[in-house]
Amino acid sequence: MCNAGxxxxxxxxxxxGGFAGLNAADELASMGCRVTIxxxxxxxxxxxxxxxxxxxxxxxxDVTYSLRSYAGRRRAKVRxxxxxxxxxxxxxRVVHCDRGEPIEYDFLVLAxxxxxxxxxxxGAEENTYSIYTRGQALEVRDEVMTLLDRLAVDPYREAVIVVVGGGATGVEMAGTLAEMRMQGIPIAYPDVHPSRIRVMLVEMGDAVLAPFEPDLRDYTFEQLVQRGVDVRLQTAIAEVGPDTVRFKDGETMQADLVVWAAGIGxxxxxxxxxxxQGRGGRIEVSEHLLVHGHDRIxxxxxGAIIDDNALPQQAQPAIQQGRHVAQQIKALCTGEPLxxxxYVDKGTMATIGRSAAVVQLKNGPKFTGFPAWSFWVVLHxxxxxxxxxxxQAMINLGFRYLLYPRTANSIVGDVREEPTKADE
Structure with a gap:
């Protein structure tokens, strides 16, 4: 046992310092181990x-938390x-960094x-936006604000927003954009008619939310269509230009903003x-979560894959692996077997918009609509x-979902400046 003191x-x-790393740090700190994140x-x-x-x-x-504050809460146990x-x-047993001296370790956890x-x-890397980091999400927010500002000053302009990927992130993004289009924008931008904005969701497979059961997938598809989303299934992208998307069937269409939610590597x-490294560049580990060829890493x-048996790249597998790896280190300290x-599948969920979500619990109930949406909000x-x-998140989400569309208050983003007539 790693005794304190x-x-x-x-x-x-x-x-x-994500789900896996922080859960590992929590467990290790509770054992009294010295931890550096x-x-x-x-x-x-x-x-x-x-x-x-x-x-x-x-x-x-609202969705970020200082890692220094996190470490400070655990005093000397976590740095x-x-x-x-x-x-x-x-x-x-040394980790080299781009800042500061190398860090020595007894055990290393790659999370x-x-x-x-x-x-x-x-063209996908150069001409699309993603929402996997705080900075990327802010970029997308500012691009949306810039696009709406353009529409407000040019009554003949139309806009197309394409969301690529029919997983949870793509569905949530497309559904929220569609609600903004129909409910928020007519109030905040009275000169912009919703018909001038098109939201498209492109999915290469034959269904959205593929890991869910068929009836939940069908419900999600219907809810997206009801919100005005143009859902394109079995549609693959061949190329992305600065303001166009070309599909593999040969069709090319306008795309003022492309949000990439199709996959991670x-x-x-x-x-x-x-x-x-194995599939998708993920680090290959054994069933004990040890990196192949290493006994302390x-x-x-x-970013990890167990003997080419890929688990979902979601929060729950990361949380469970983080906690498990701490117990593995404890076992190595005490001479116990690994x-x-x-993985315990507790189920999965996704929200489509206000009062619409899907929840699928493992070996339990599945439900949709307002009950699922309420469950999603509380859990998150x-x-x-x-x-x-x-x-703060509860207040902001309350304004968005309880007062919408009576008030179109939203978090304000920056508008990217464009050349004016005076500049010409």
């Missing part, structure tokens, strides 16, 4: 609500280093998460760490770190 207790370095950002982000930031429903501070990991020397995958589609820097969360990781608020974040 024991100077020989192991030092665990955790790379990444390394992350290139000074905050952790609650990614499931970033689409609300992108559409002006929440402030970025935080803002840095990017540039290399790992497994023989010397770096994942980045964006554009699947090699020409490994961060490019992972290749330089010398760890074995673990990998968990979205236990294989067994409960997972936010910090009482201030929970209260």
């Amino acid at each position: 024991d100077v020989s207790k192991p030092h665990v370095v955790i790379v990444g 390394v992350d290139r950002r000074p905050y952790t982000t609650f990614q499931p609500l970033l689409y609300q930031v992108a559409t002006g429903g929440l402030n970025p501070g 935080f280093r803002r840095a990017g990991v540039t290399g790992i020397d497994s023989e010397a 770096q998460g994942a980045g964006i995958s554009h699947f090699g589609i020409p 490994a961060h490019p820097i992972v290749e330089e760490w010398g760890m074995p 673990f990998a968990v969360g979205d 236990r294989p990781f067994a 608020l409960s997972f936010l770190l910090g009482g201030r974040n929970r209260i």
Whole structure:
């Protein structure tokens, strides 16, 4: 056992302050272990609500929490280093960073998460926006505000917003944009008729929310269509231009804003760490979450894959793996055998818009509509770190969902300046 006050207790370095990393740190700190969290950002982000930031429903501070504050709450047990990991020397047990001195470790937990995958589609990386980070969500918010501002001054202009990917993120983004189009925009932008804005959801497969049961997928599709979303199933993108999208069937259409929610992959820097990589660039680990070929390095969360058996890249697998890896380190400290990781599927959920969501509990009930939406709201608020974040998010979501559309108040974004006649 890693006893508090024991100077020989192991030092665990955790790379990444997301769901997996923080849950591992919580467990290890409770055992009295010394923990250092390394992350290139000074905050952790609650990614499931970033689409609300992108559409002006929440402030970025509502879904982020300072990692220094997190470490400070645990006093001397947890330290935080803002840095990017540039290399790992497994023989010397040292993590090299782009800021500060190298960090020695007894055990290393790689919980770096994942980045964006554009699947090699020409123009996708250069001409699309994503909402996997706080900064990206703010970029999308500002692009939406810029687009609406253009429509307000040009009565003959129309706009098309394309959301790529029919998973939870894509469905939530498209559904919220459609509600803005029909309810919020006519009040906030009276000169912009909703018919001038088109929201399209493009999915390569034959259904949205593929992991859900068929009746829930059908409900989601119907709700999106009712909200005015142009849902394109079995549609693949061949190329993305600065203001167009070309599909593989040859059709080319206008696209003023393309939001990419189609998939995630490994961060490019992972290749330089010398760890074995499998499908999607994820670090390959055994059933015990140990990186293949290493006895003191673990990998968990979205950036890890268990012997090519990919778990969903969602919060629950990351949380459970983070907690499990702490118990594995405890076992190594005490000489006990390691236990294989067994994922407990508790179910999944997604929201489509106000009073519309789907919840599918494992070996339990499934439900839709307002009950599912209420369940979704309560659960997501409960997972936010910090009482201030929970209260502020509850207030902002209350304005969006309880007072909409009587008030069109939303979080205001910046409008990108464009050349004026005076500049010509």
